[in-house]
Amino acid sequence: xxxxxxxxxxFIVACERADPFGVNTNVAESVARVTEFKTFGYDSQSYYIxxxxxxxxxxKPYQYWAYVGHNYPxxxxxxxxxxxxxxxxxxxxxxxxxxxGFFKRGQFKMRSDFIVVIENDSLKYISTDSGFxxxxxxxxxVNEAVLLAETFHYRPDYESGGSDYRMVNxxxxxxxxxxxxxxxxxxxxxxDVEKRVTVTRDGFIKAVSREKNNTxxxxx
Numbered sequence: 001x002x003x004x005x006x007x008x009x010x011f012i013v014a015c016e017r018a019d020p021f022g023v024n025t026n027v028a029e030s031v032a033r034v035t036e037f038k039t040f041g042y043d044s045q046s047y048y049i050x051x052x053x054x055x056x057x058x059x060k061p062y063q064y065w066a067y068v069g070h071n072y073p074x075x076x077x078x079x080x081x082x083x084x085x086x087x088x089x090x091x092x093x094x095x096x097x098x099x100x101g102f103f104k105r106g107q108f109k110m111r112s113d114f115i116v117v118i119e120n121d122s123l124k125y126i127s128t129d130s131g132f133x134x135x136x137x138x139x140x141x142v143n144e145a146v147l148l149a150e151t152f153h154y155r156p157d158y159e160s161g162g163s164d165y166r167m168v169n170x171x172x173x174x175x176x177x178x179x180x181x182x183x184x185x186x187x188x189x190x191x192d193v194e195k196r197v198t199v200t201r202d203g204f205i206k207a208v209s210r211e212k213n214n215t216x217x218x219x220x
Contacts, residue, residue: 032105037164040142040156047115048156049103052143053082059137064089064118072100072110081113089118103129103150138201145172145199152205154197155179159186176207 053067064085072075089128093116101112105203115126125134129151139145142165144157154176156163165174178193198206 009031033169035167037166040146047074047152052083052147054080055141055143056136057140057144058135062119063121066090066093066116068093068096068114070096070101070112070114072112085118097125097127099127102129102132120204133203138171139199139203142172145174148199148203149174149176149197149205153179153205154195170201174183174199
């Protein structure tokens, strides 16, 4: 009798959990996993990009790698913002290429960034947006998401302090603005347009204007 009572109670509970169409429904899985917006940390007292590389995790291991801020055309004037691996190999970067890298900035675009990599005892420099995207690979944290977005000309609205982000189903959703790295008399990119930029872990970017167009692209 006790066994029959237990079976009957189990049957009642199962009926209550079934949806009207006969399919079990897990309410928690049907609701998007969304967190609240919060600010992401960067040094507002200096150029904000310089405080982001500290969180970089490359897509694969290297003997040595470094994120270097380079003052072009002074070949030996640079600062290492992040490095990992065998630091004894650092002497190989005493002289950087006499050219500009990615994230050009400063007066006359004299400052730019490089990734220095030593792999299989071979030294190489990553100096393009596409090369930097490949180096990042999987997006592991919000700082990497911001840096990836920067390669597509989206940046934090650091002038008004209004940049923040939230997690949506494992992707980074950021409030950023557009910018033109090479403004001219005929603008190519409309300056300071607010965008809601979504960056997925596998490097896809979707940017939606808060007022108008939708655009999407993927890291090369």
